[in-house]
Amino acid sequence: MNPPGDHLDQIMAVMQSAFDPVFGEAWTRRQVEDSLLVGNCHYELALANEGCAGFYLARTGYEEVELLLLAVAPEHRRRGIARHLLAELAQSARQRGATRLLLEMRRDNPAGLLYRDFGFTPIGERKDYYKLANGSRADAITLALHLP
Numbered sequence: 777m778n779p780p781g782d783h784l785d786q787i788m789a790v791m792q793s794a795f796d797p798v799f800g801e802a803w804t805r806r807q808v809e810d811s812l813l814v815g816n817c818h819y820e821l822a823l824a825n826e827g828c829a830g831f832y833l834a835r836t837g838y839e840e841v842e843l844l845l846l847a848v849a850p851e852h853r854r855r856g857i858a859r860h861l862l863a864e865l866a867q868s869a870r871q872r873g874a875t876r877l878l879l880e881m882r883r884d885n886p887a888g889l890l891y892r893d894f895g896f897t898p899i900g901e902r903k904d905y906y907k908l909a910n911g912s913r914a915d916a917i918t919l920a921l922h923l924p
């Protein structure tokens with residue numbers, strides 16, 4: 777998938793506004809471009825009146841789709857945009873023949889509530905997996921959602 781440059785611009789604008797630099801979770805433009813050039817990744821934008829409010833980026837593997845990035849710009853939050861993007865991801869994953877969604881997140885990320893409400897359950901963890909900008913470490917949790 778080779779996205780038009782304006783889509784990359786919109787993804788990067790949301791990326792820069794959405795992720796707190798202390799956690800080092802934002803991807804560079806090059807990382808996003810490279811992931812899409814490989815051919816097994818896809819994205820979806822959530823459009824608002826004045827442009828892009830959020831996006832997801834996901835990778836398709838054997839019978840599963842992994843959510844790599846999900847972000848909504850701060851001024852558009854708590855309006856159901858991330859939930860809507862997850863629903864689109866689930867639908868697109870089914871169409872790709874996947875039987876489950878996977879993701880990995882930092883423990884304590886409030887996004888965990890969103891995922892839990894959507895039906896994801898924890899299936900594993902990696903202790904101290906993330907190194908934060910302030911030098912501390914955080915556990916990674918892997919969540920999965922079975923797609924009926």
Ligand SMILES: CC(C)(COP(=O)(O)OP(=O)(O)OC[C@H]1O[C@@H](n2cnc3c(N)ncnc32)[C@H](O)[C@@H]1OP(=O)(O)O)[C@@H](O)C(=O)NCCC(=O)NCCS
Nearest residue numbers: 794846847848853854855856857858859881886887889890
């Ligand atoms: C996490 C994120 C994508 C949520 O986007 P959003 O559009 O605000 O989420 P939604 O409005 O769809 O939220 C749906 C539900 O999820 C839960 N939720 C979402 N964000 C939450 C938060 N910060 N704290 C607590 N619950 C939250 C709530 O139950 C919410 O429903 P409610 O608003 O009716 O209470 C957004 O906060 C974000 O971009 N964060 C920074 C990037 C990030 O951490 N991404 C996830 C990486 S794993």
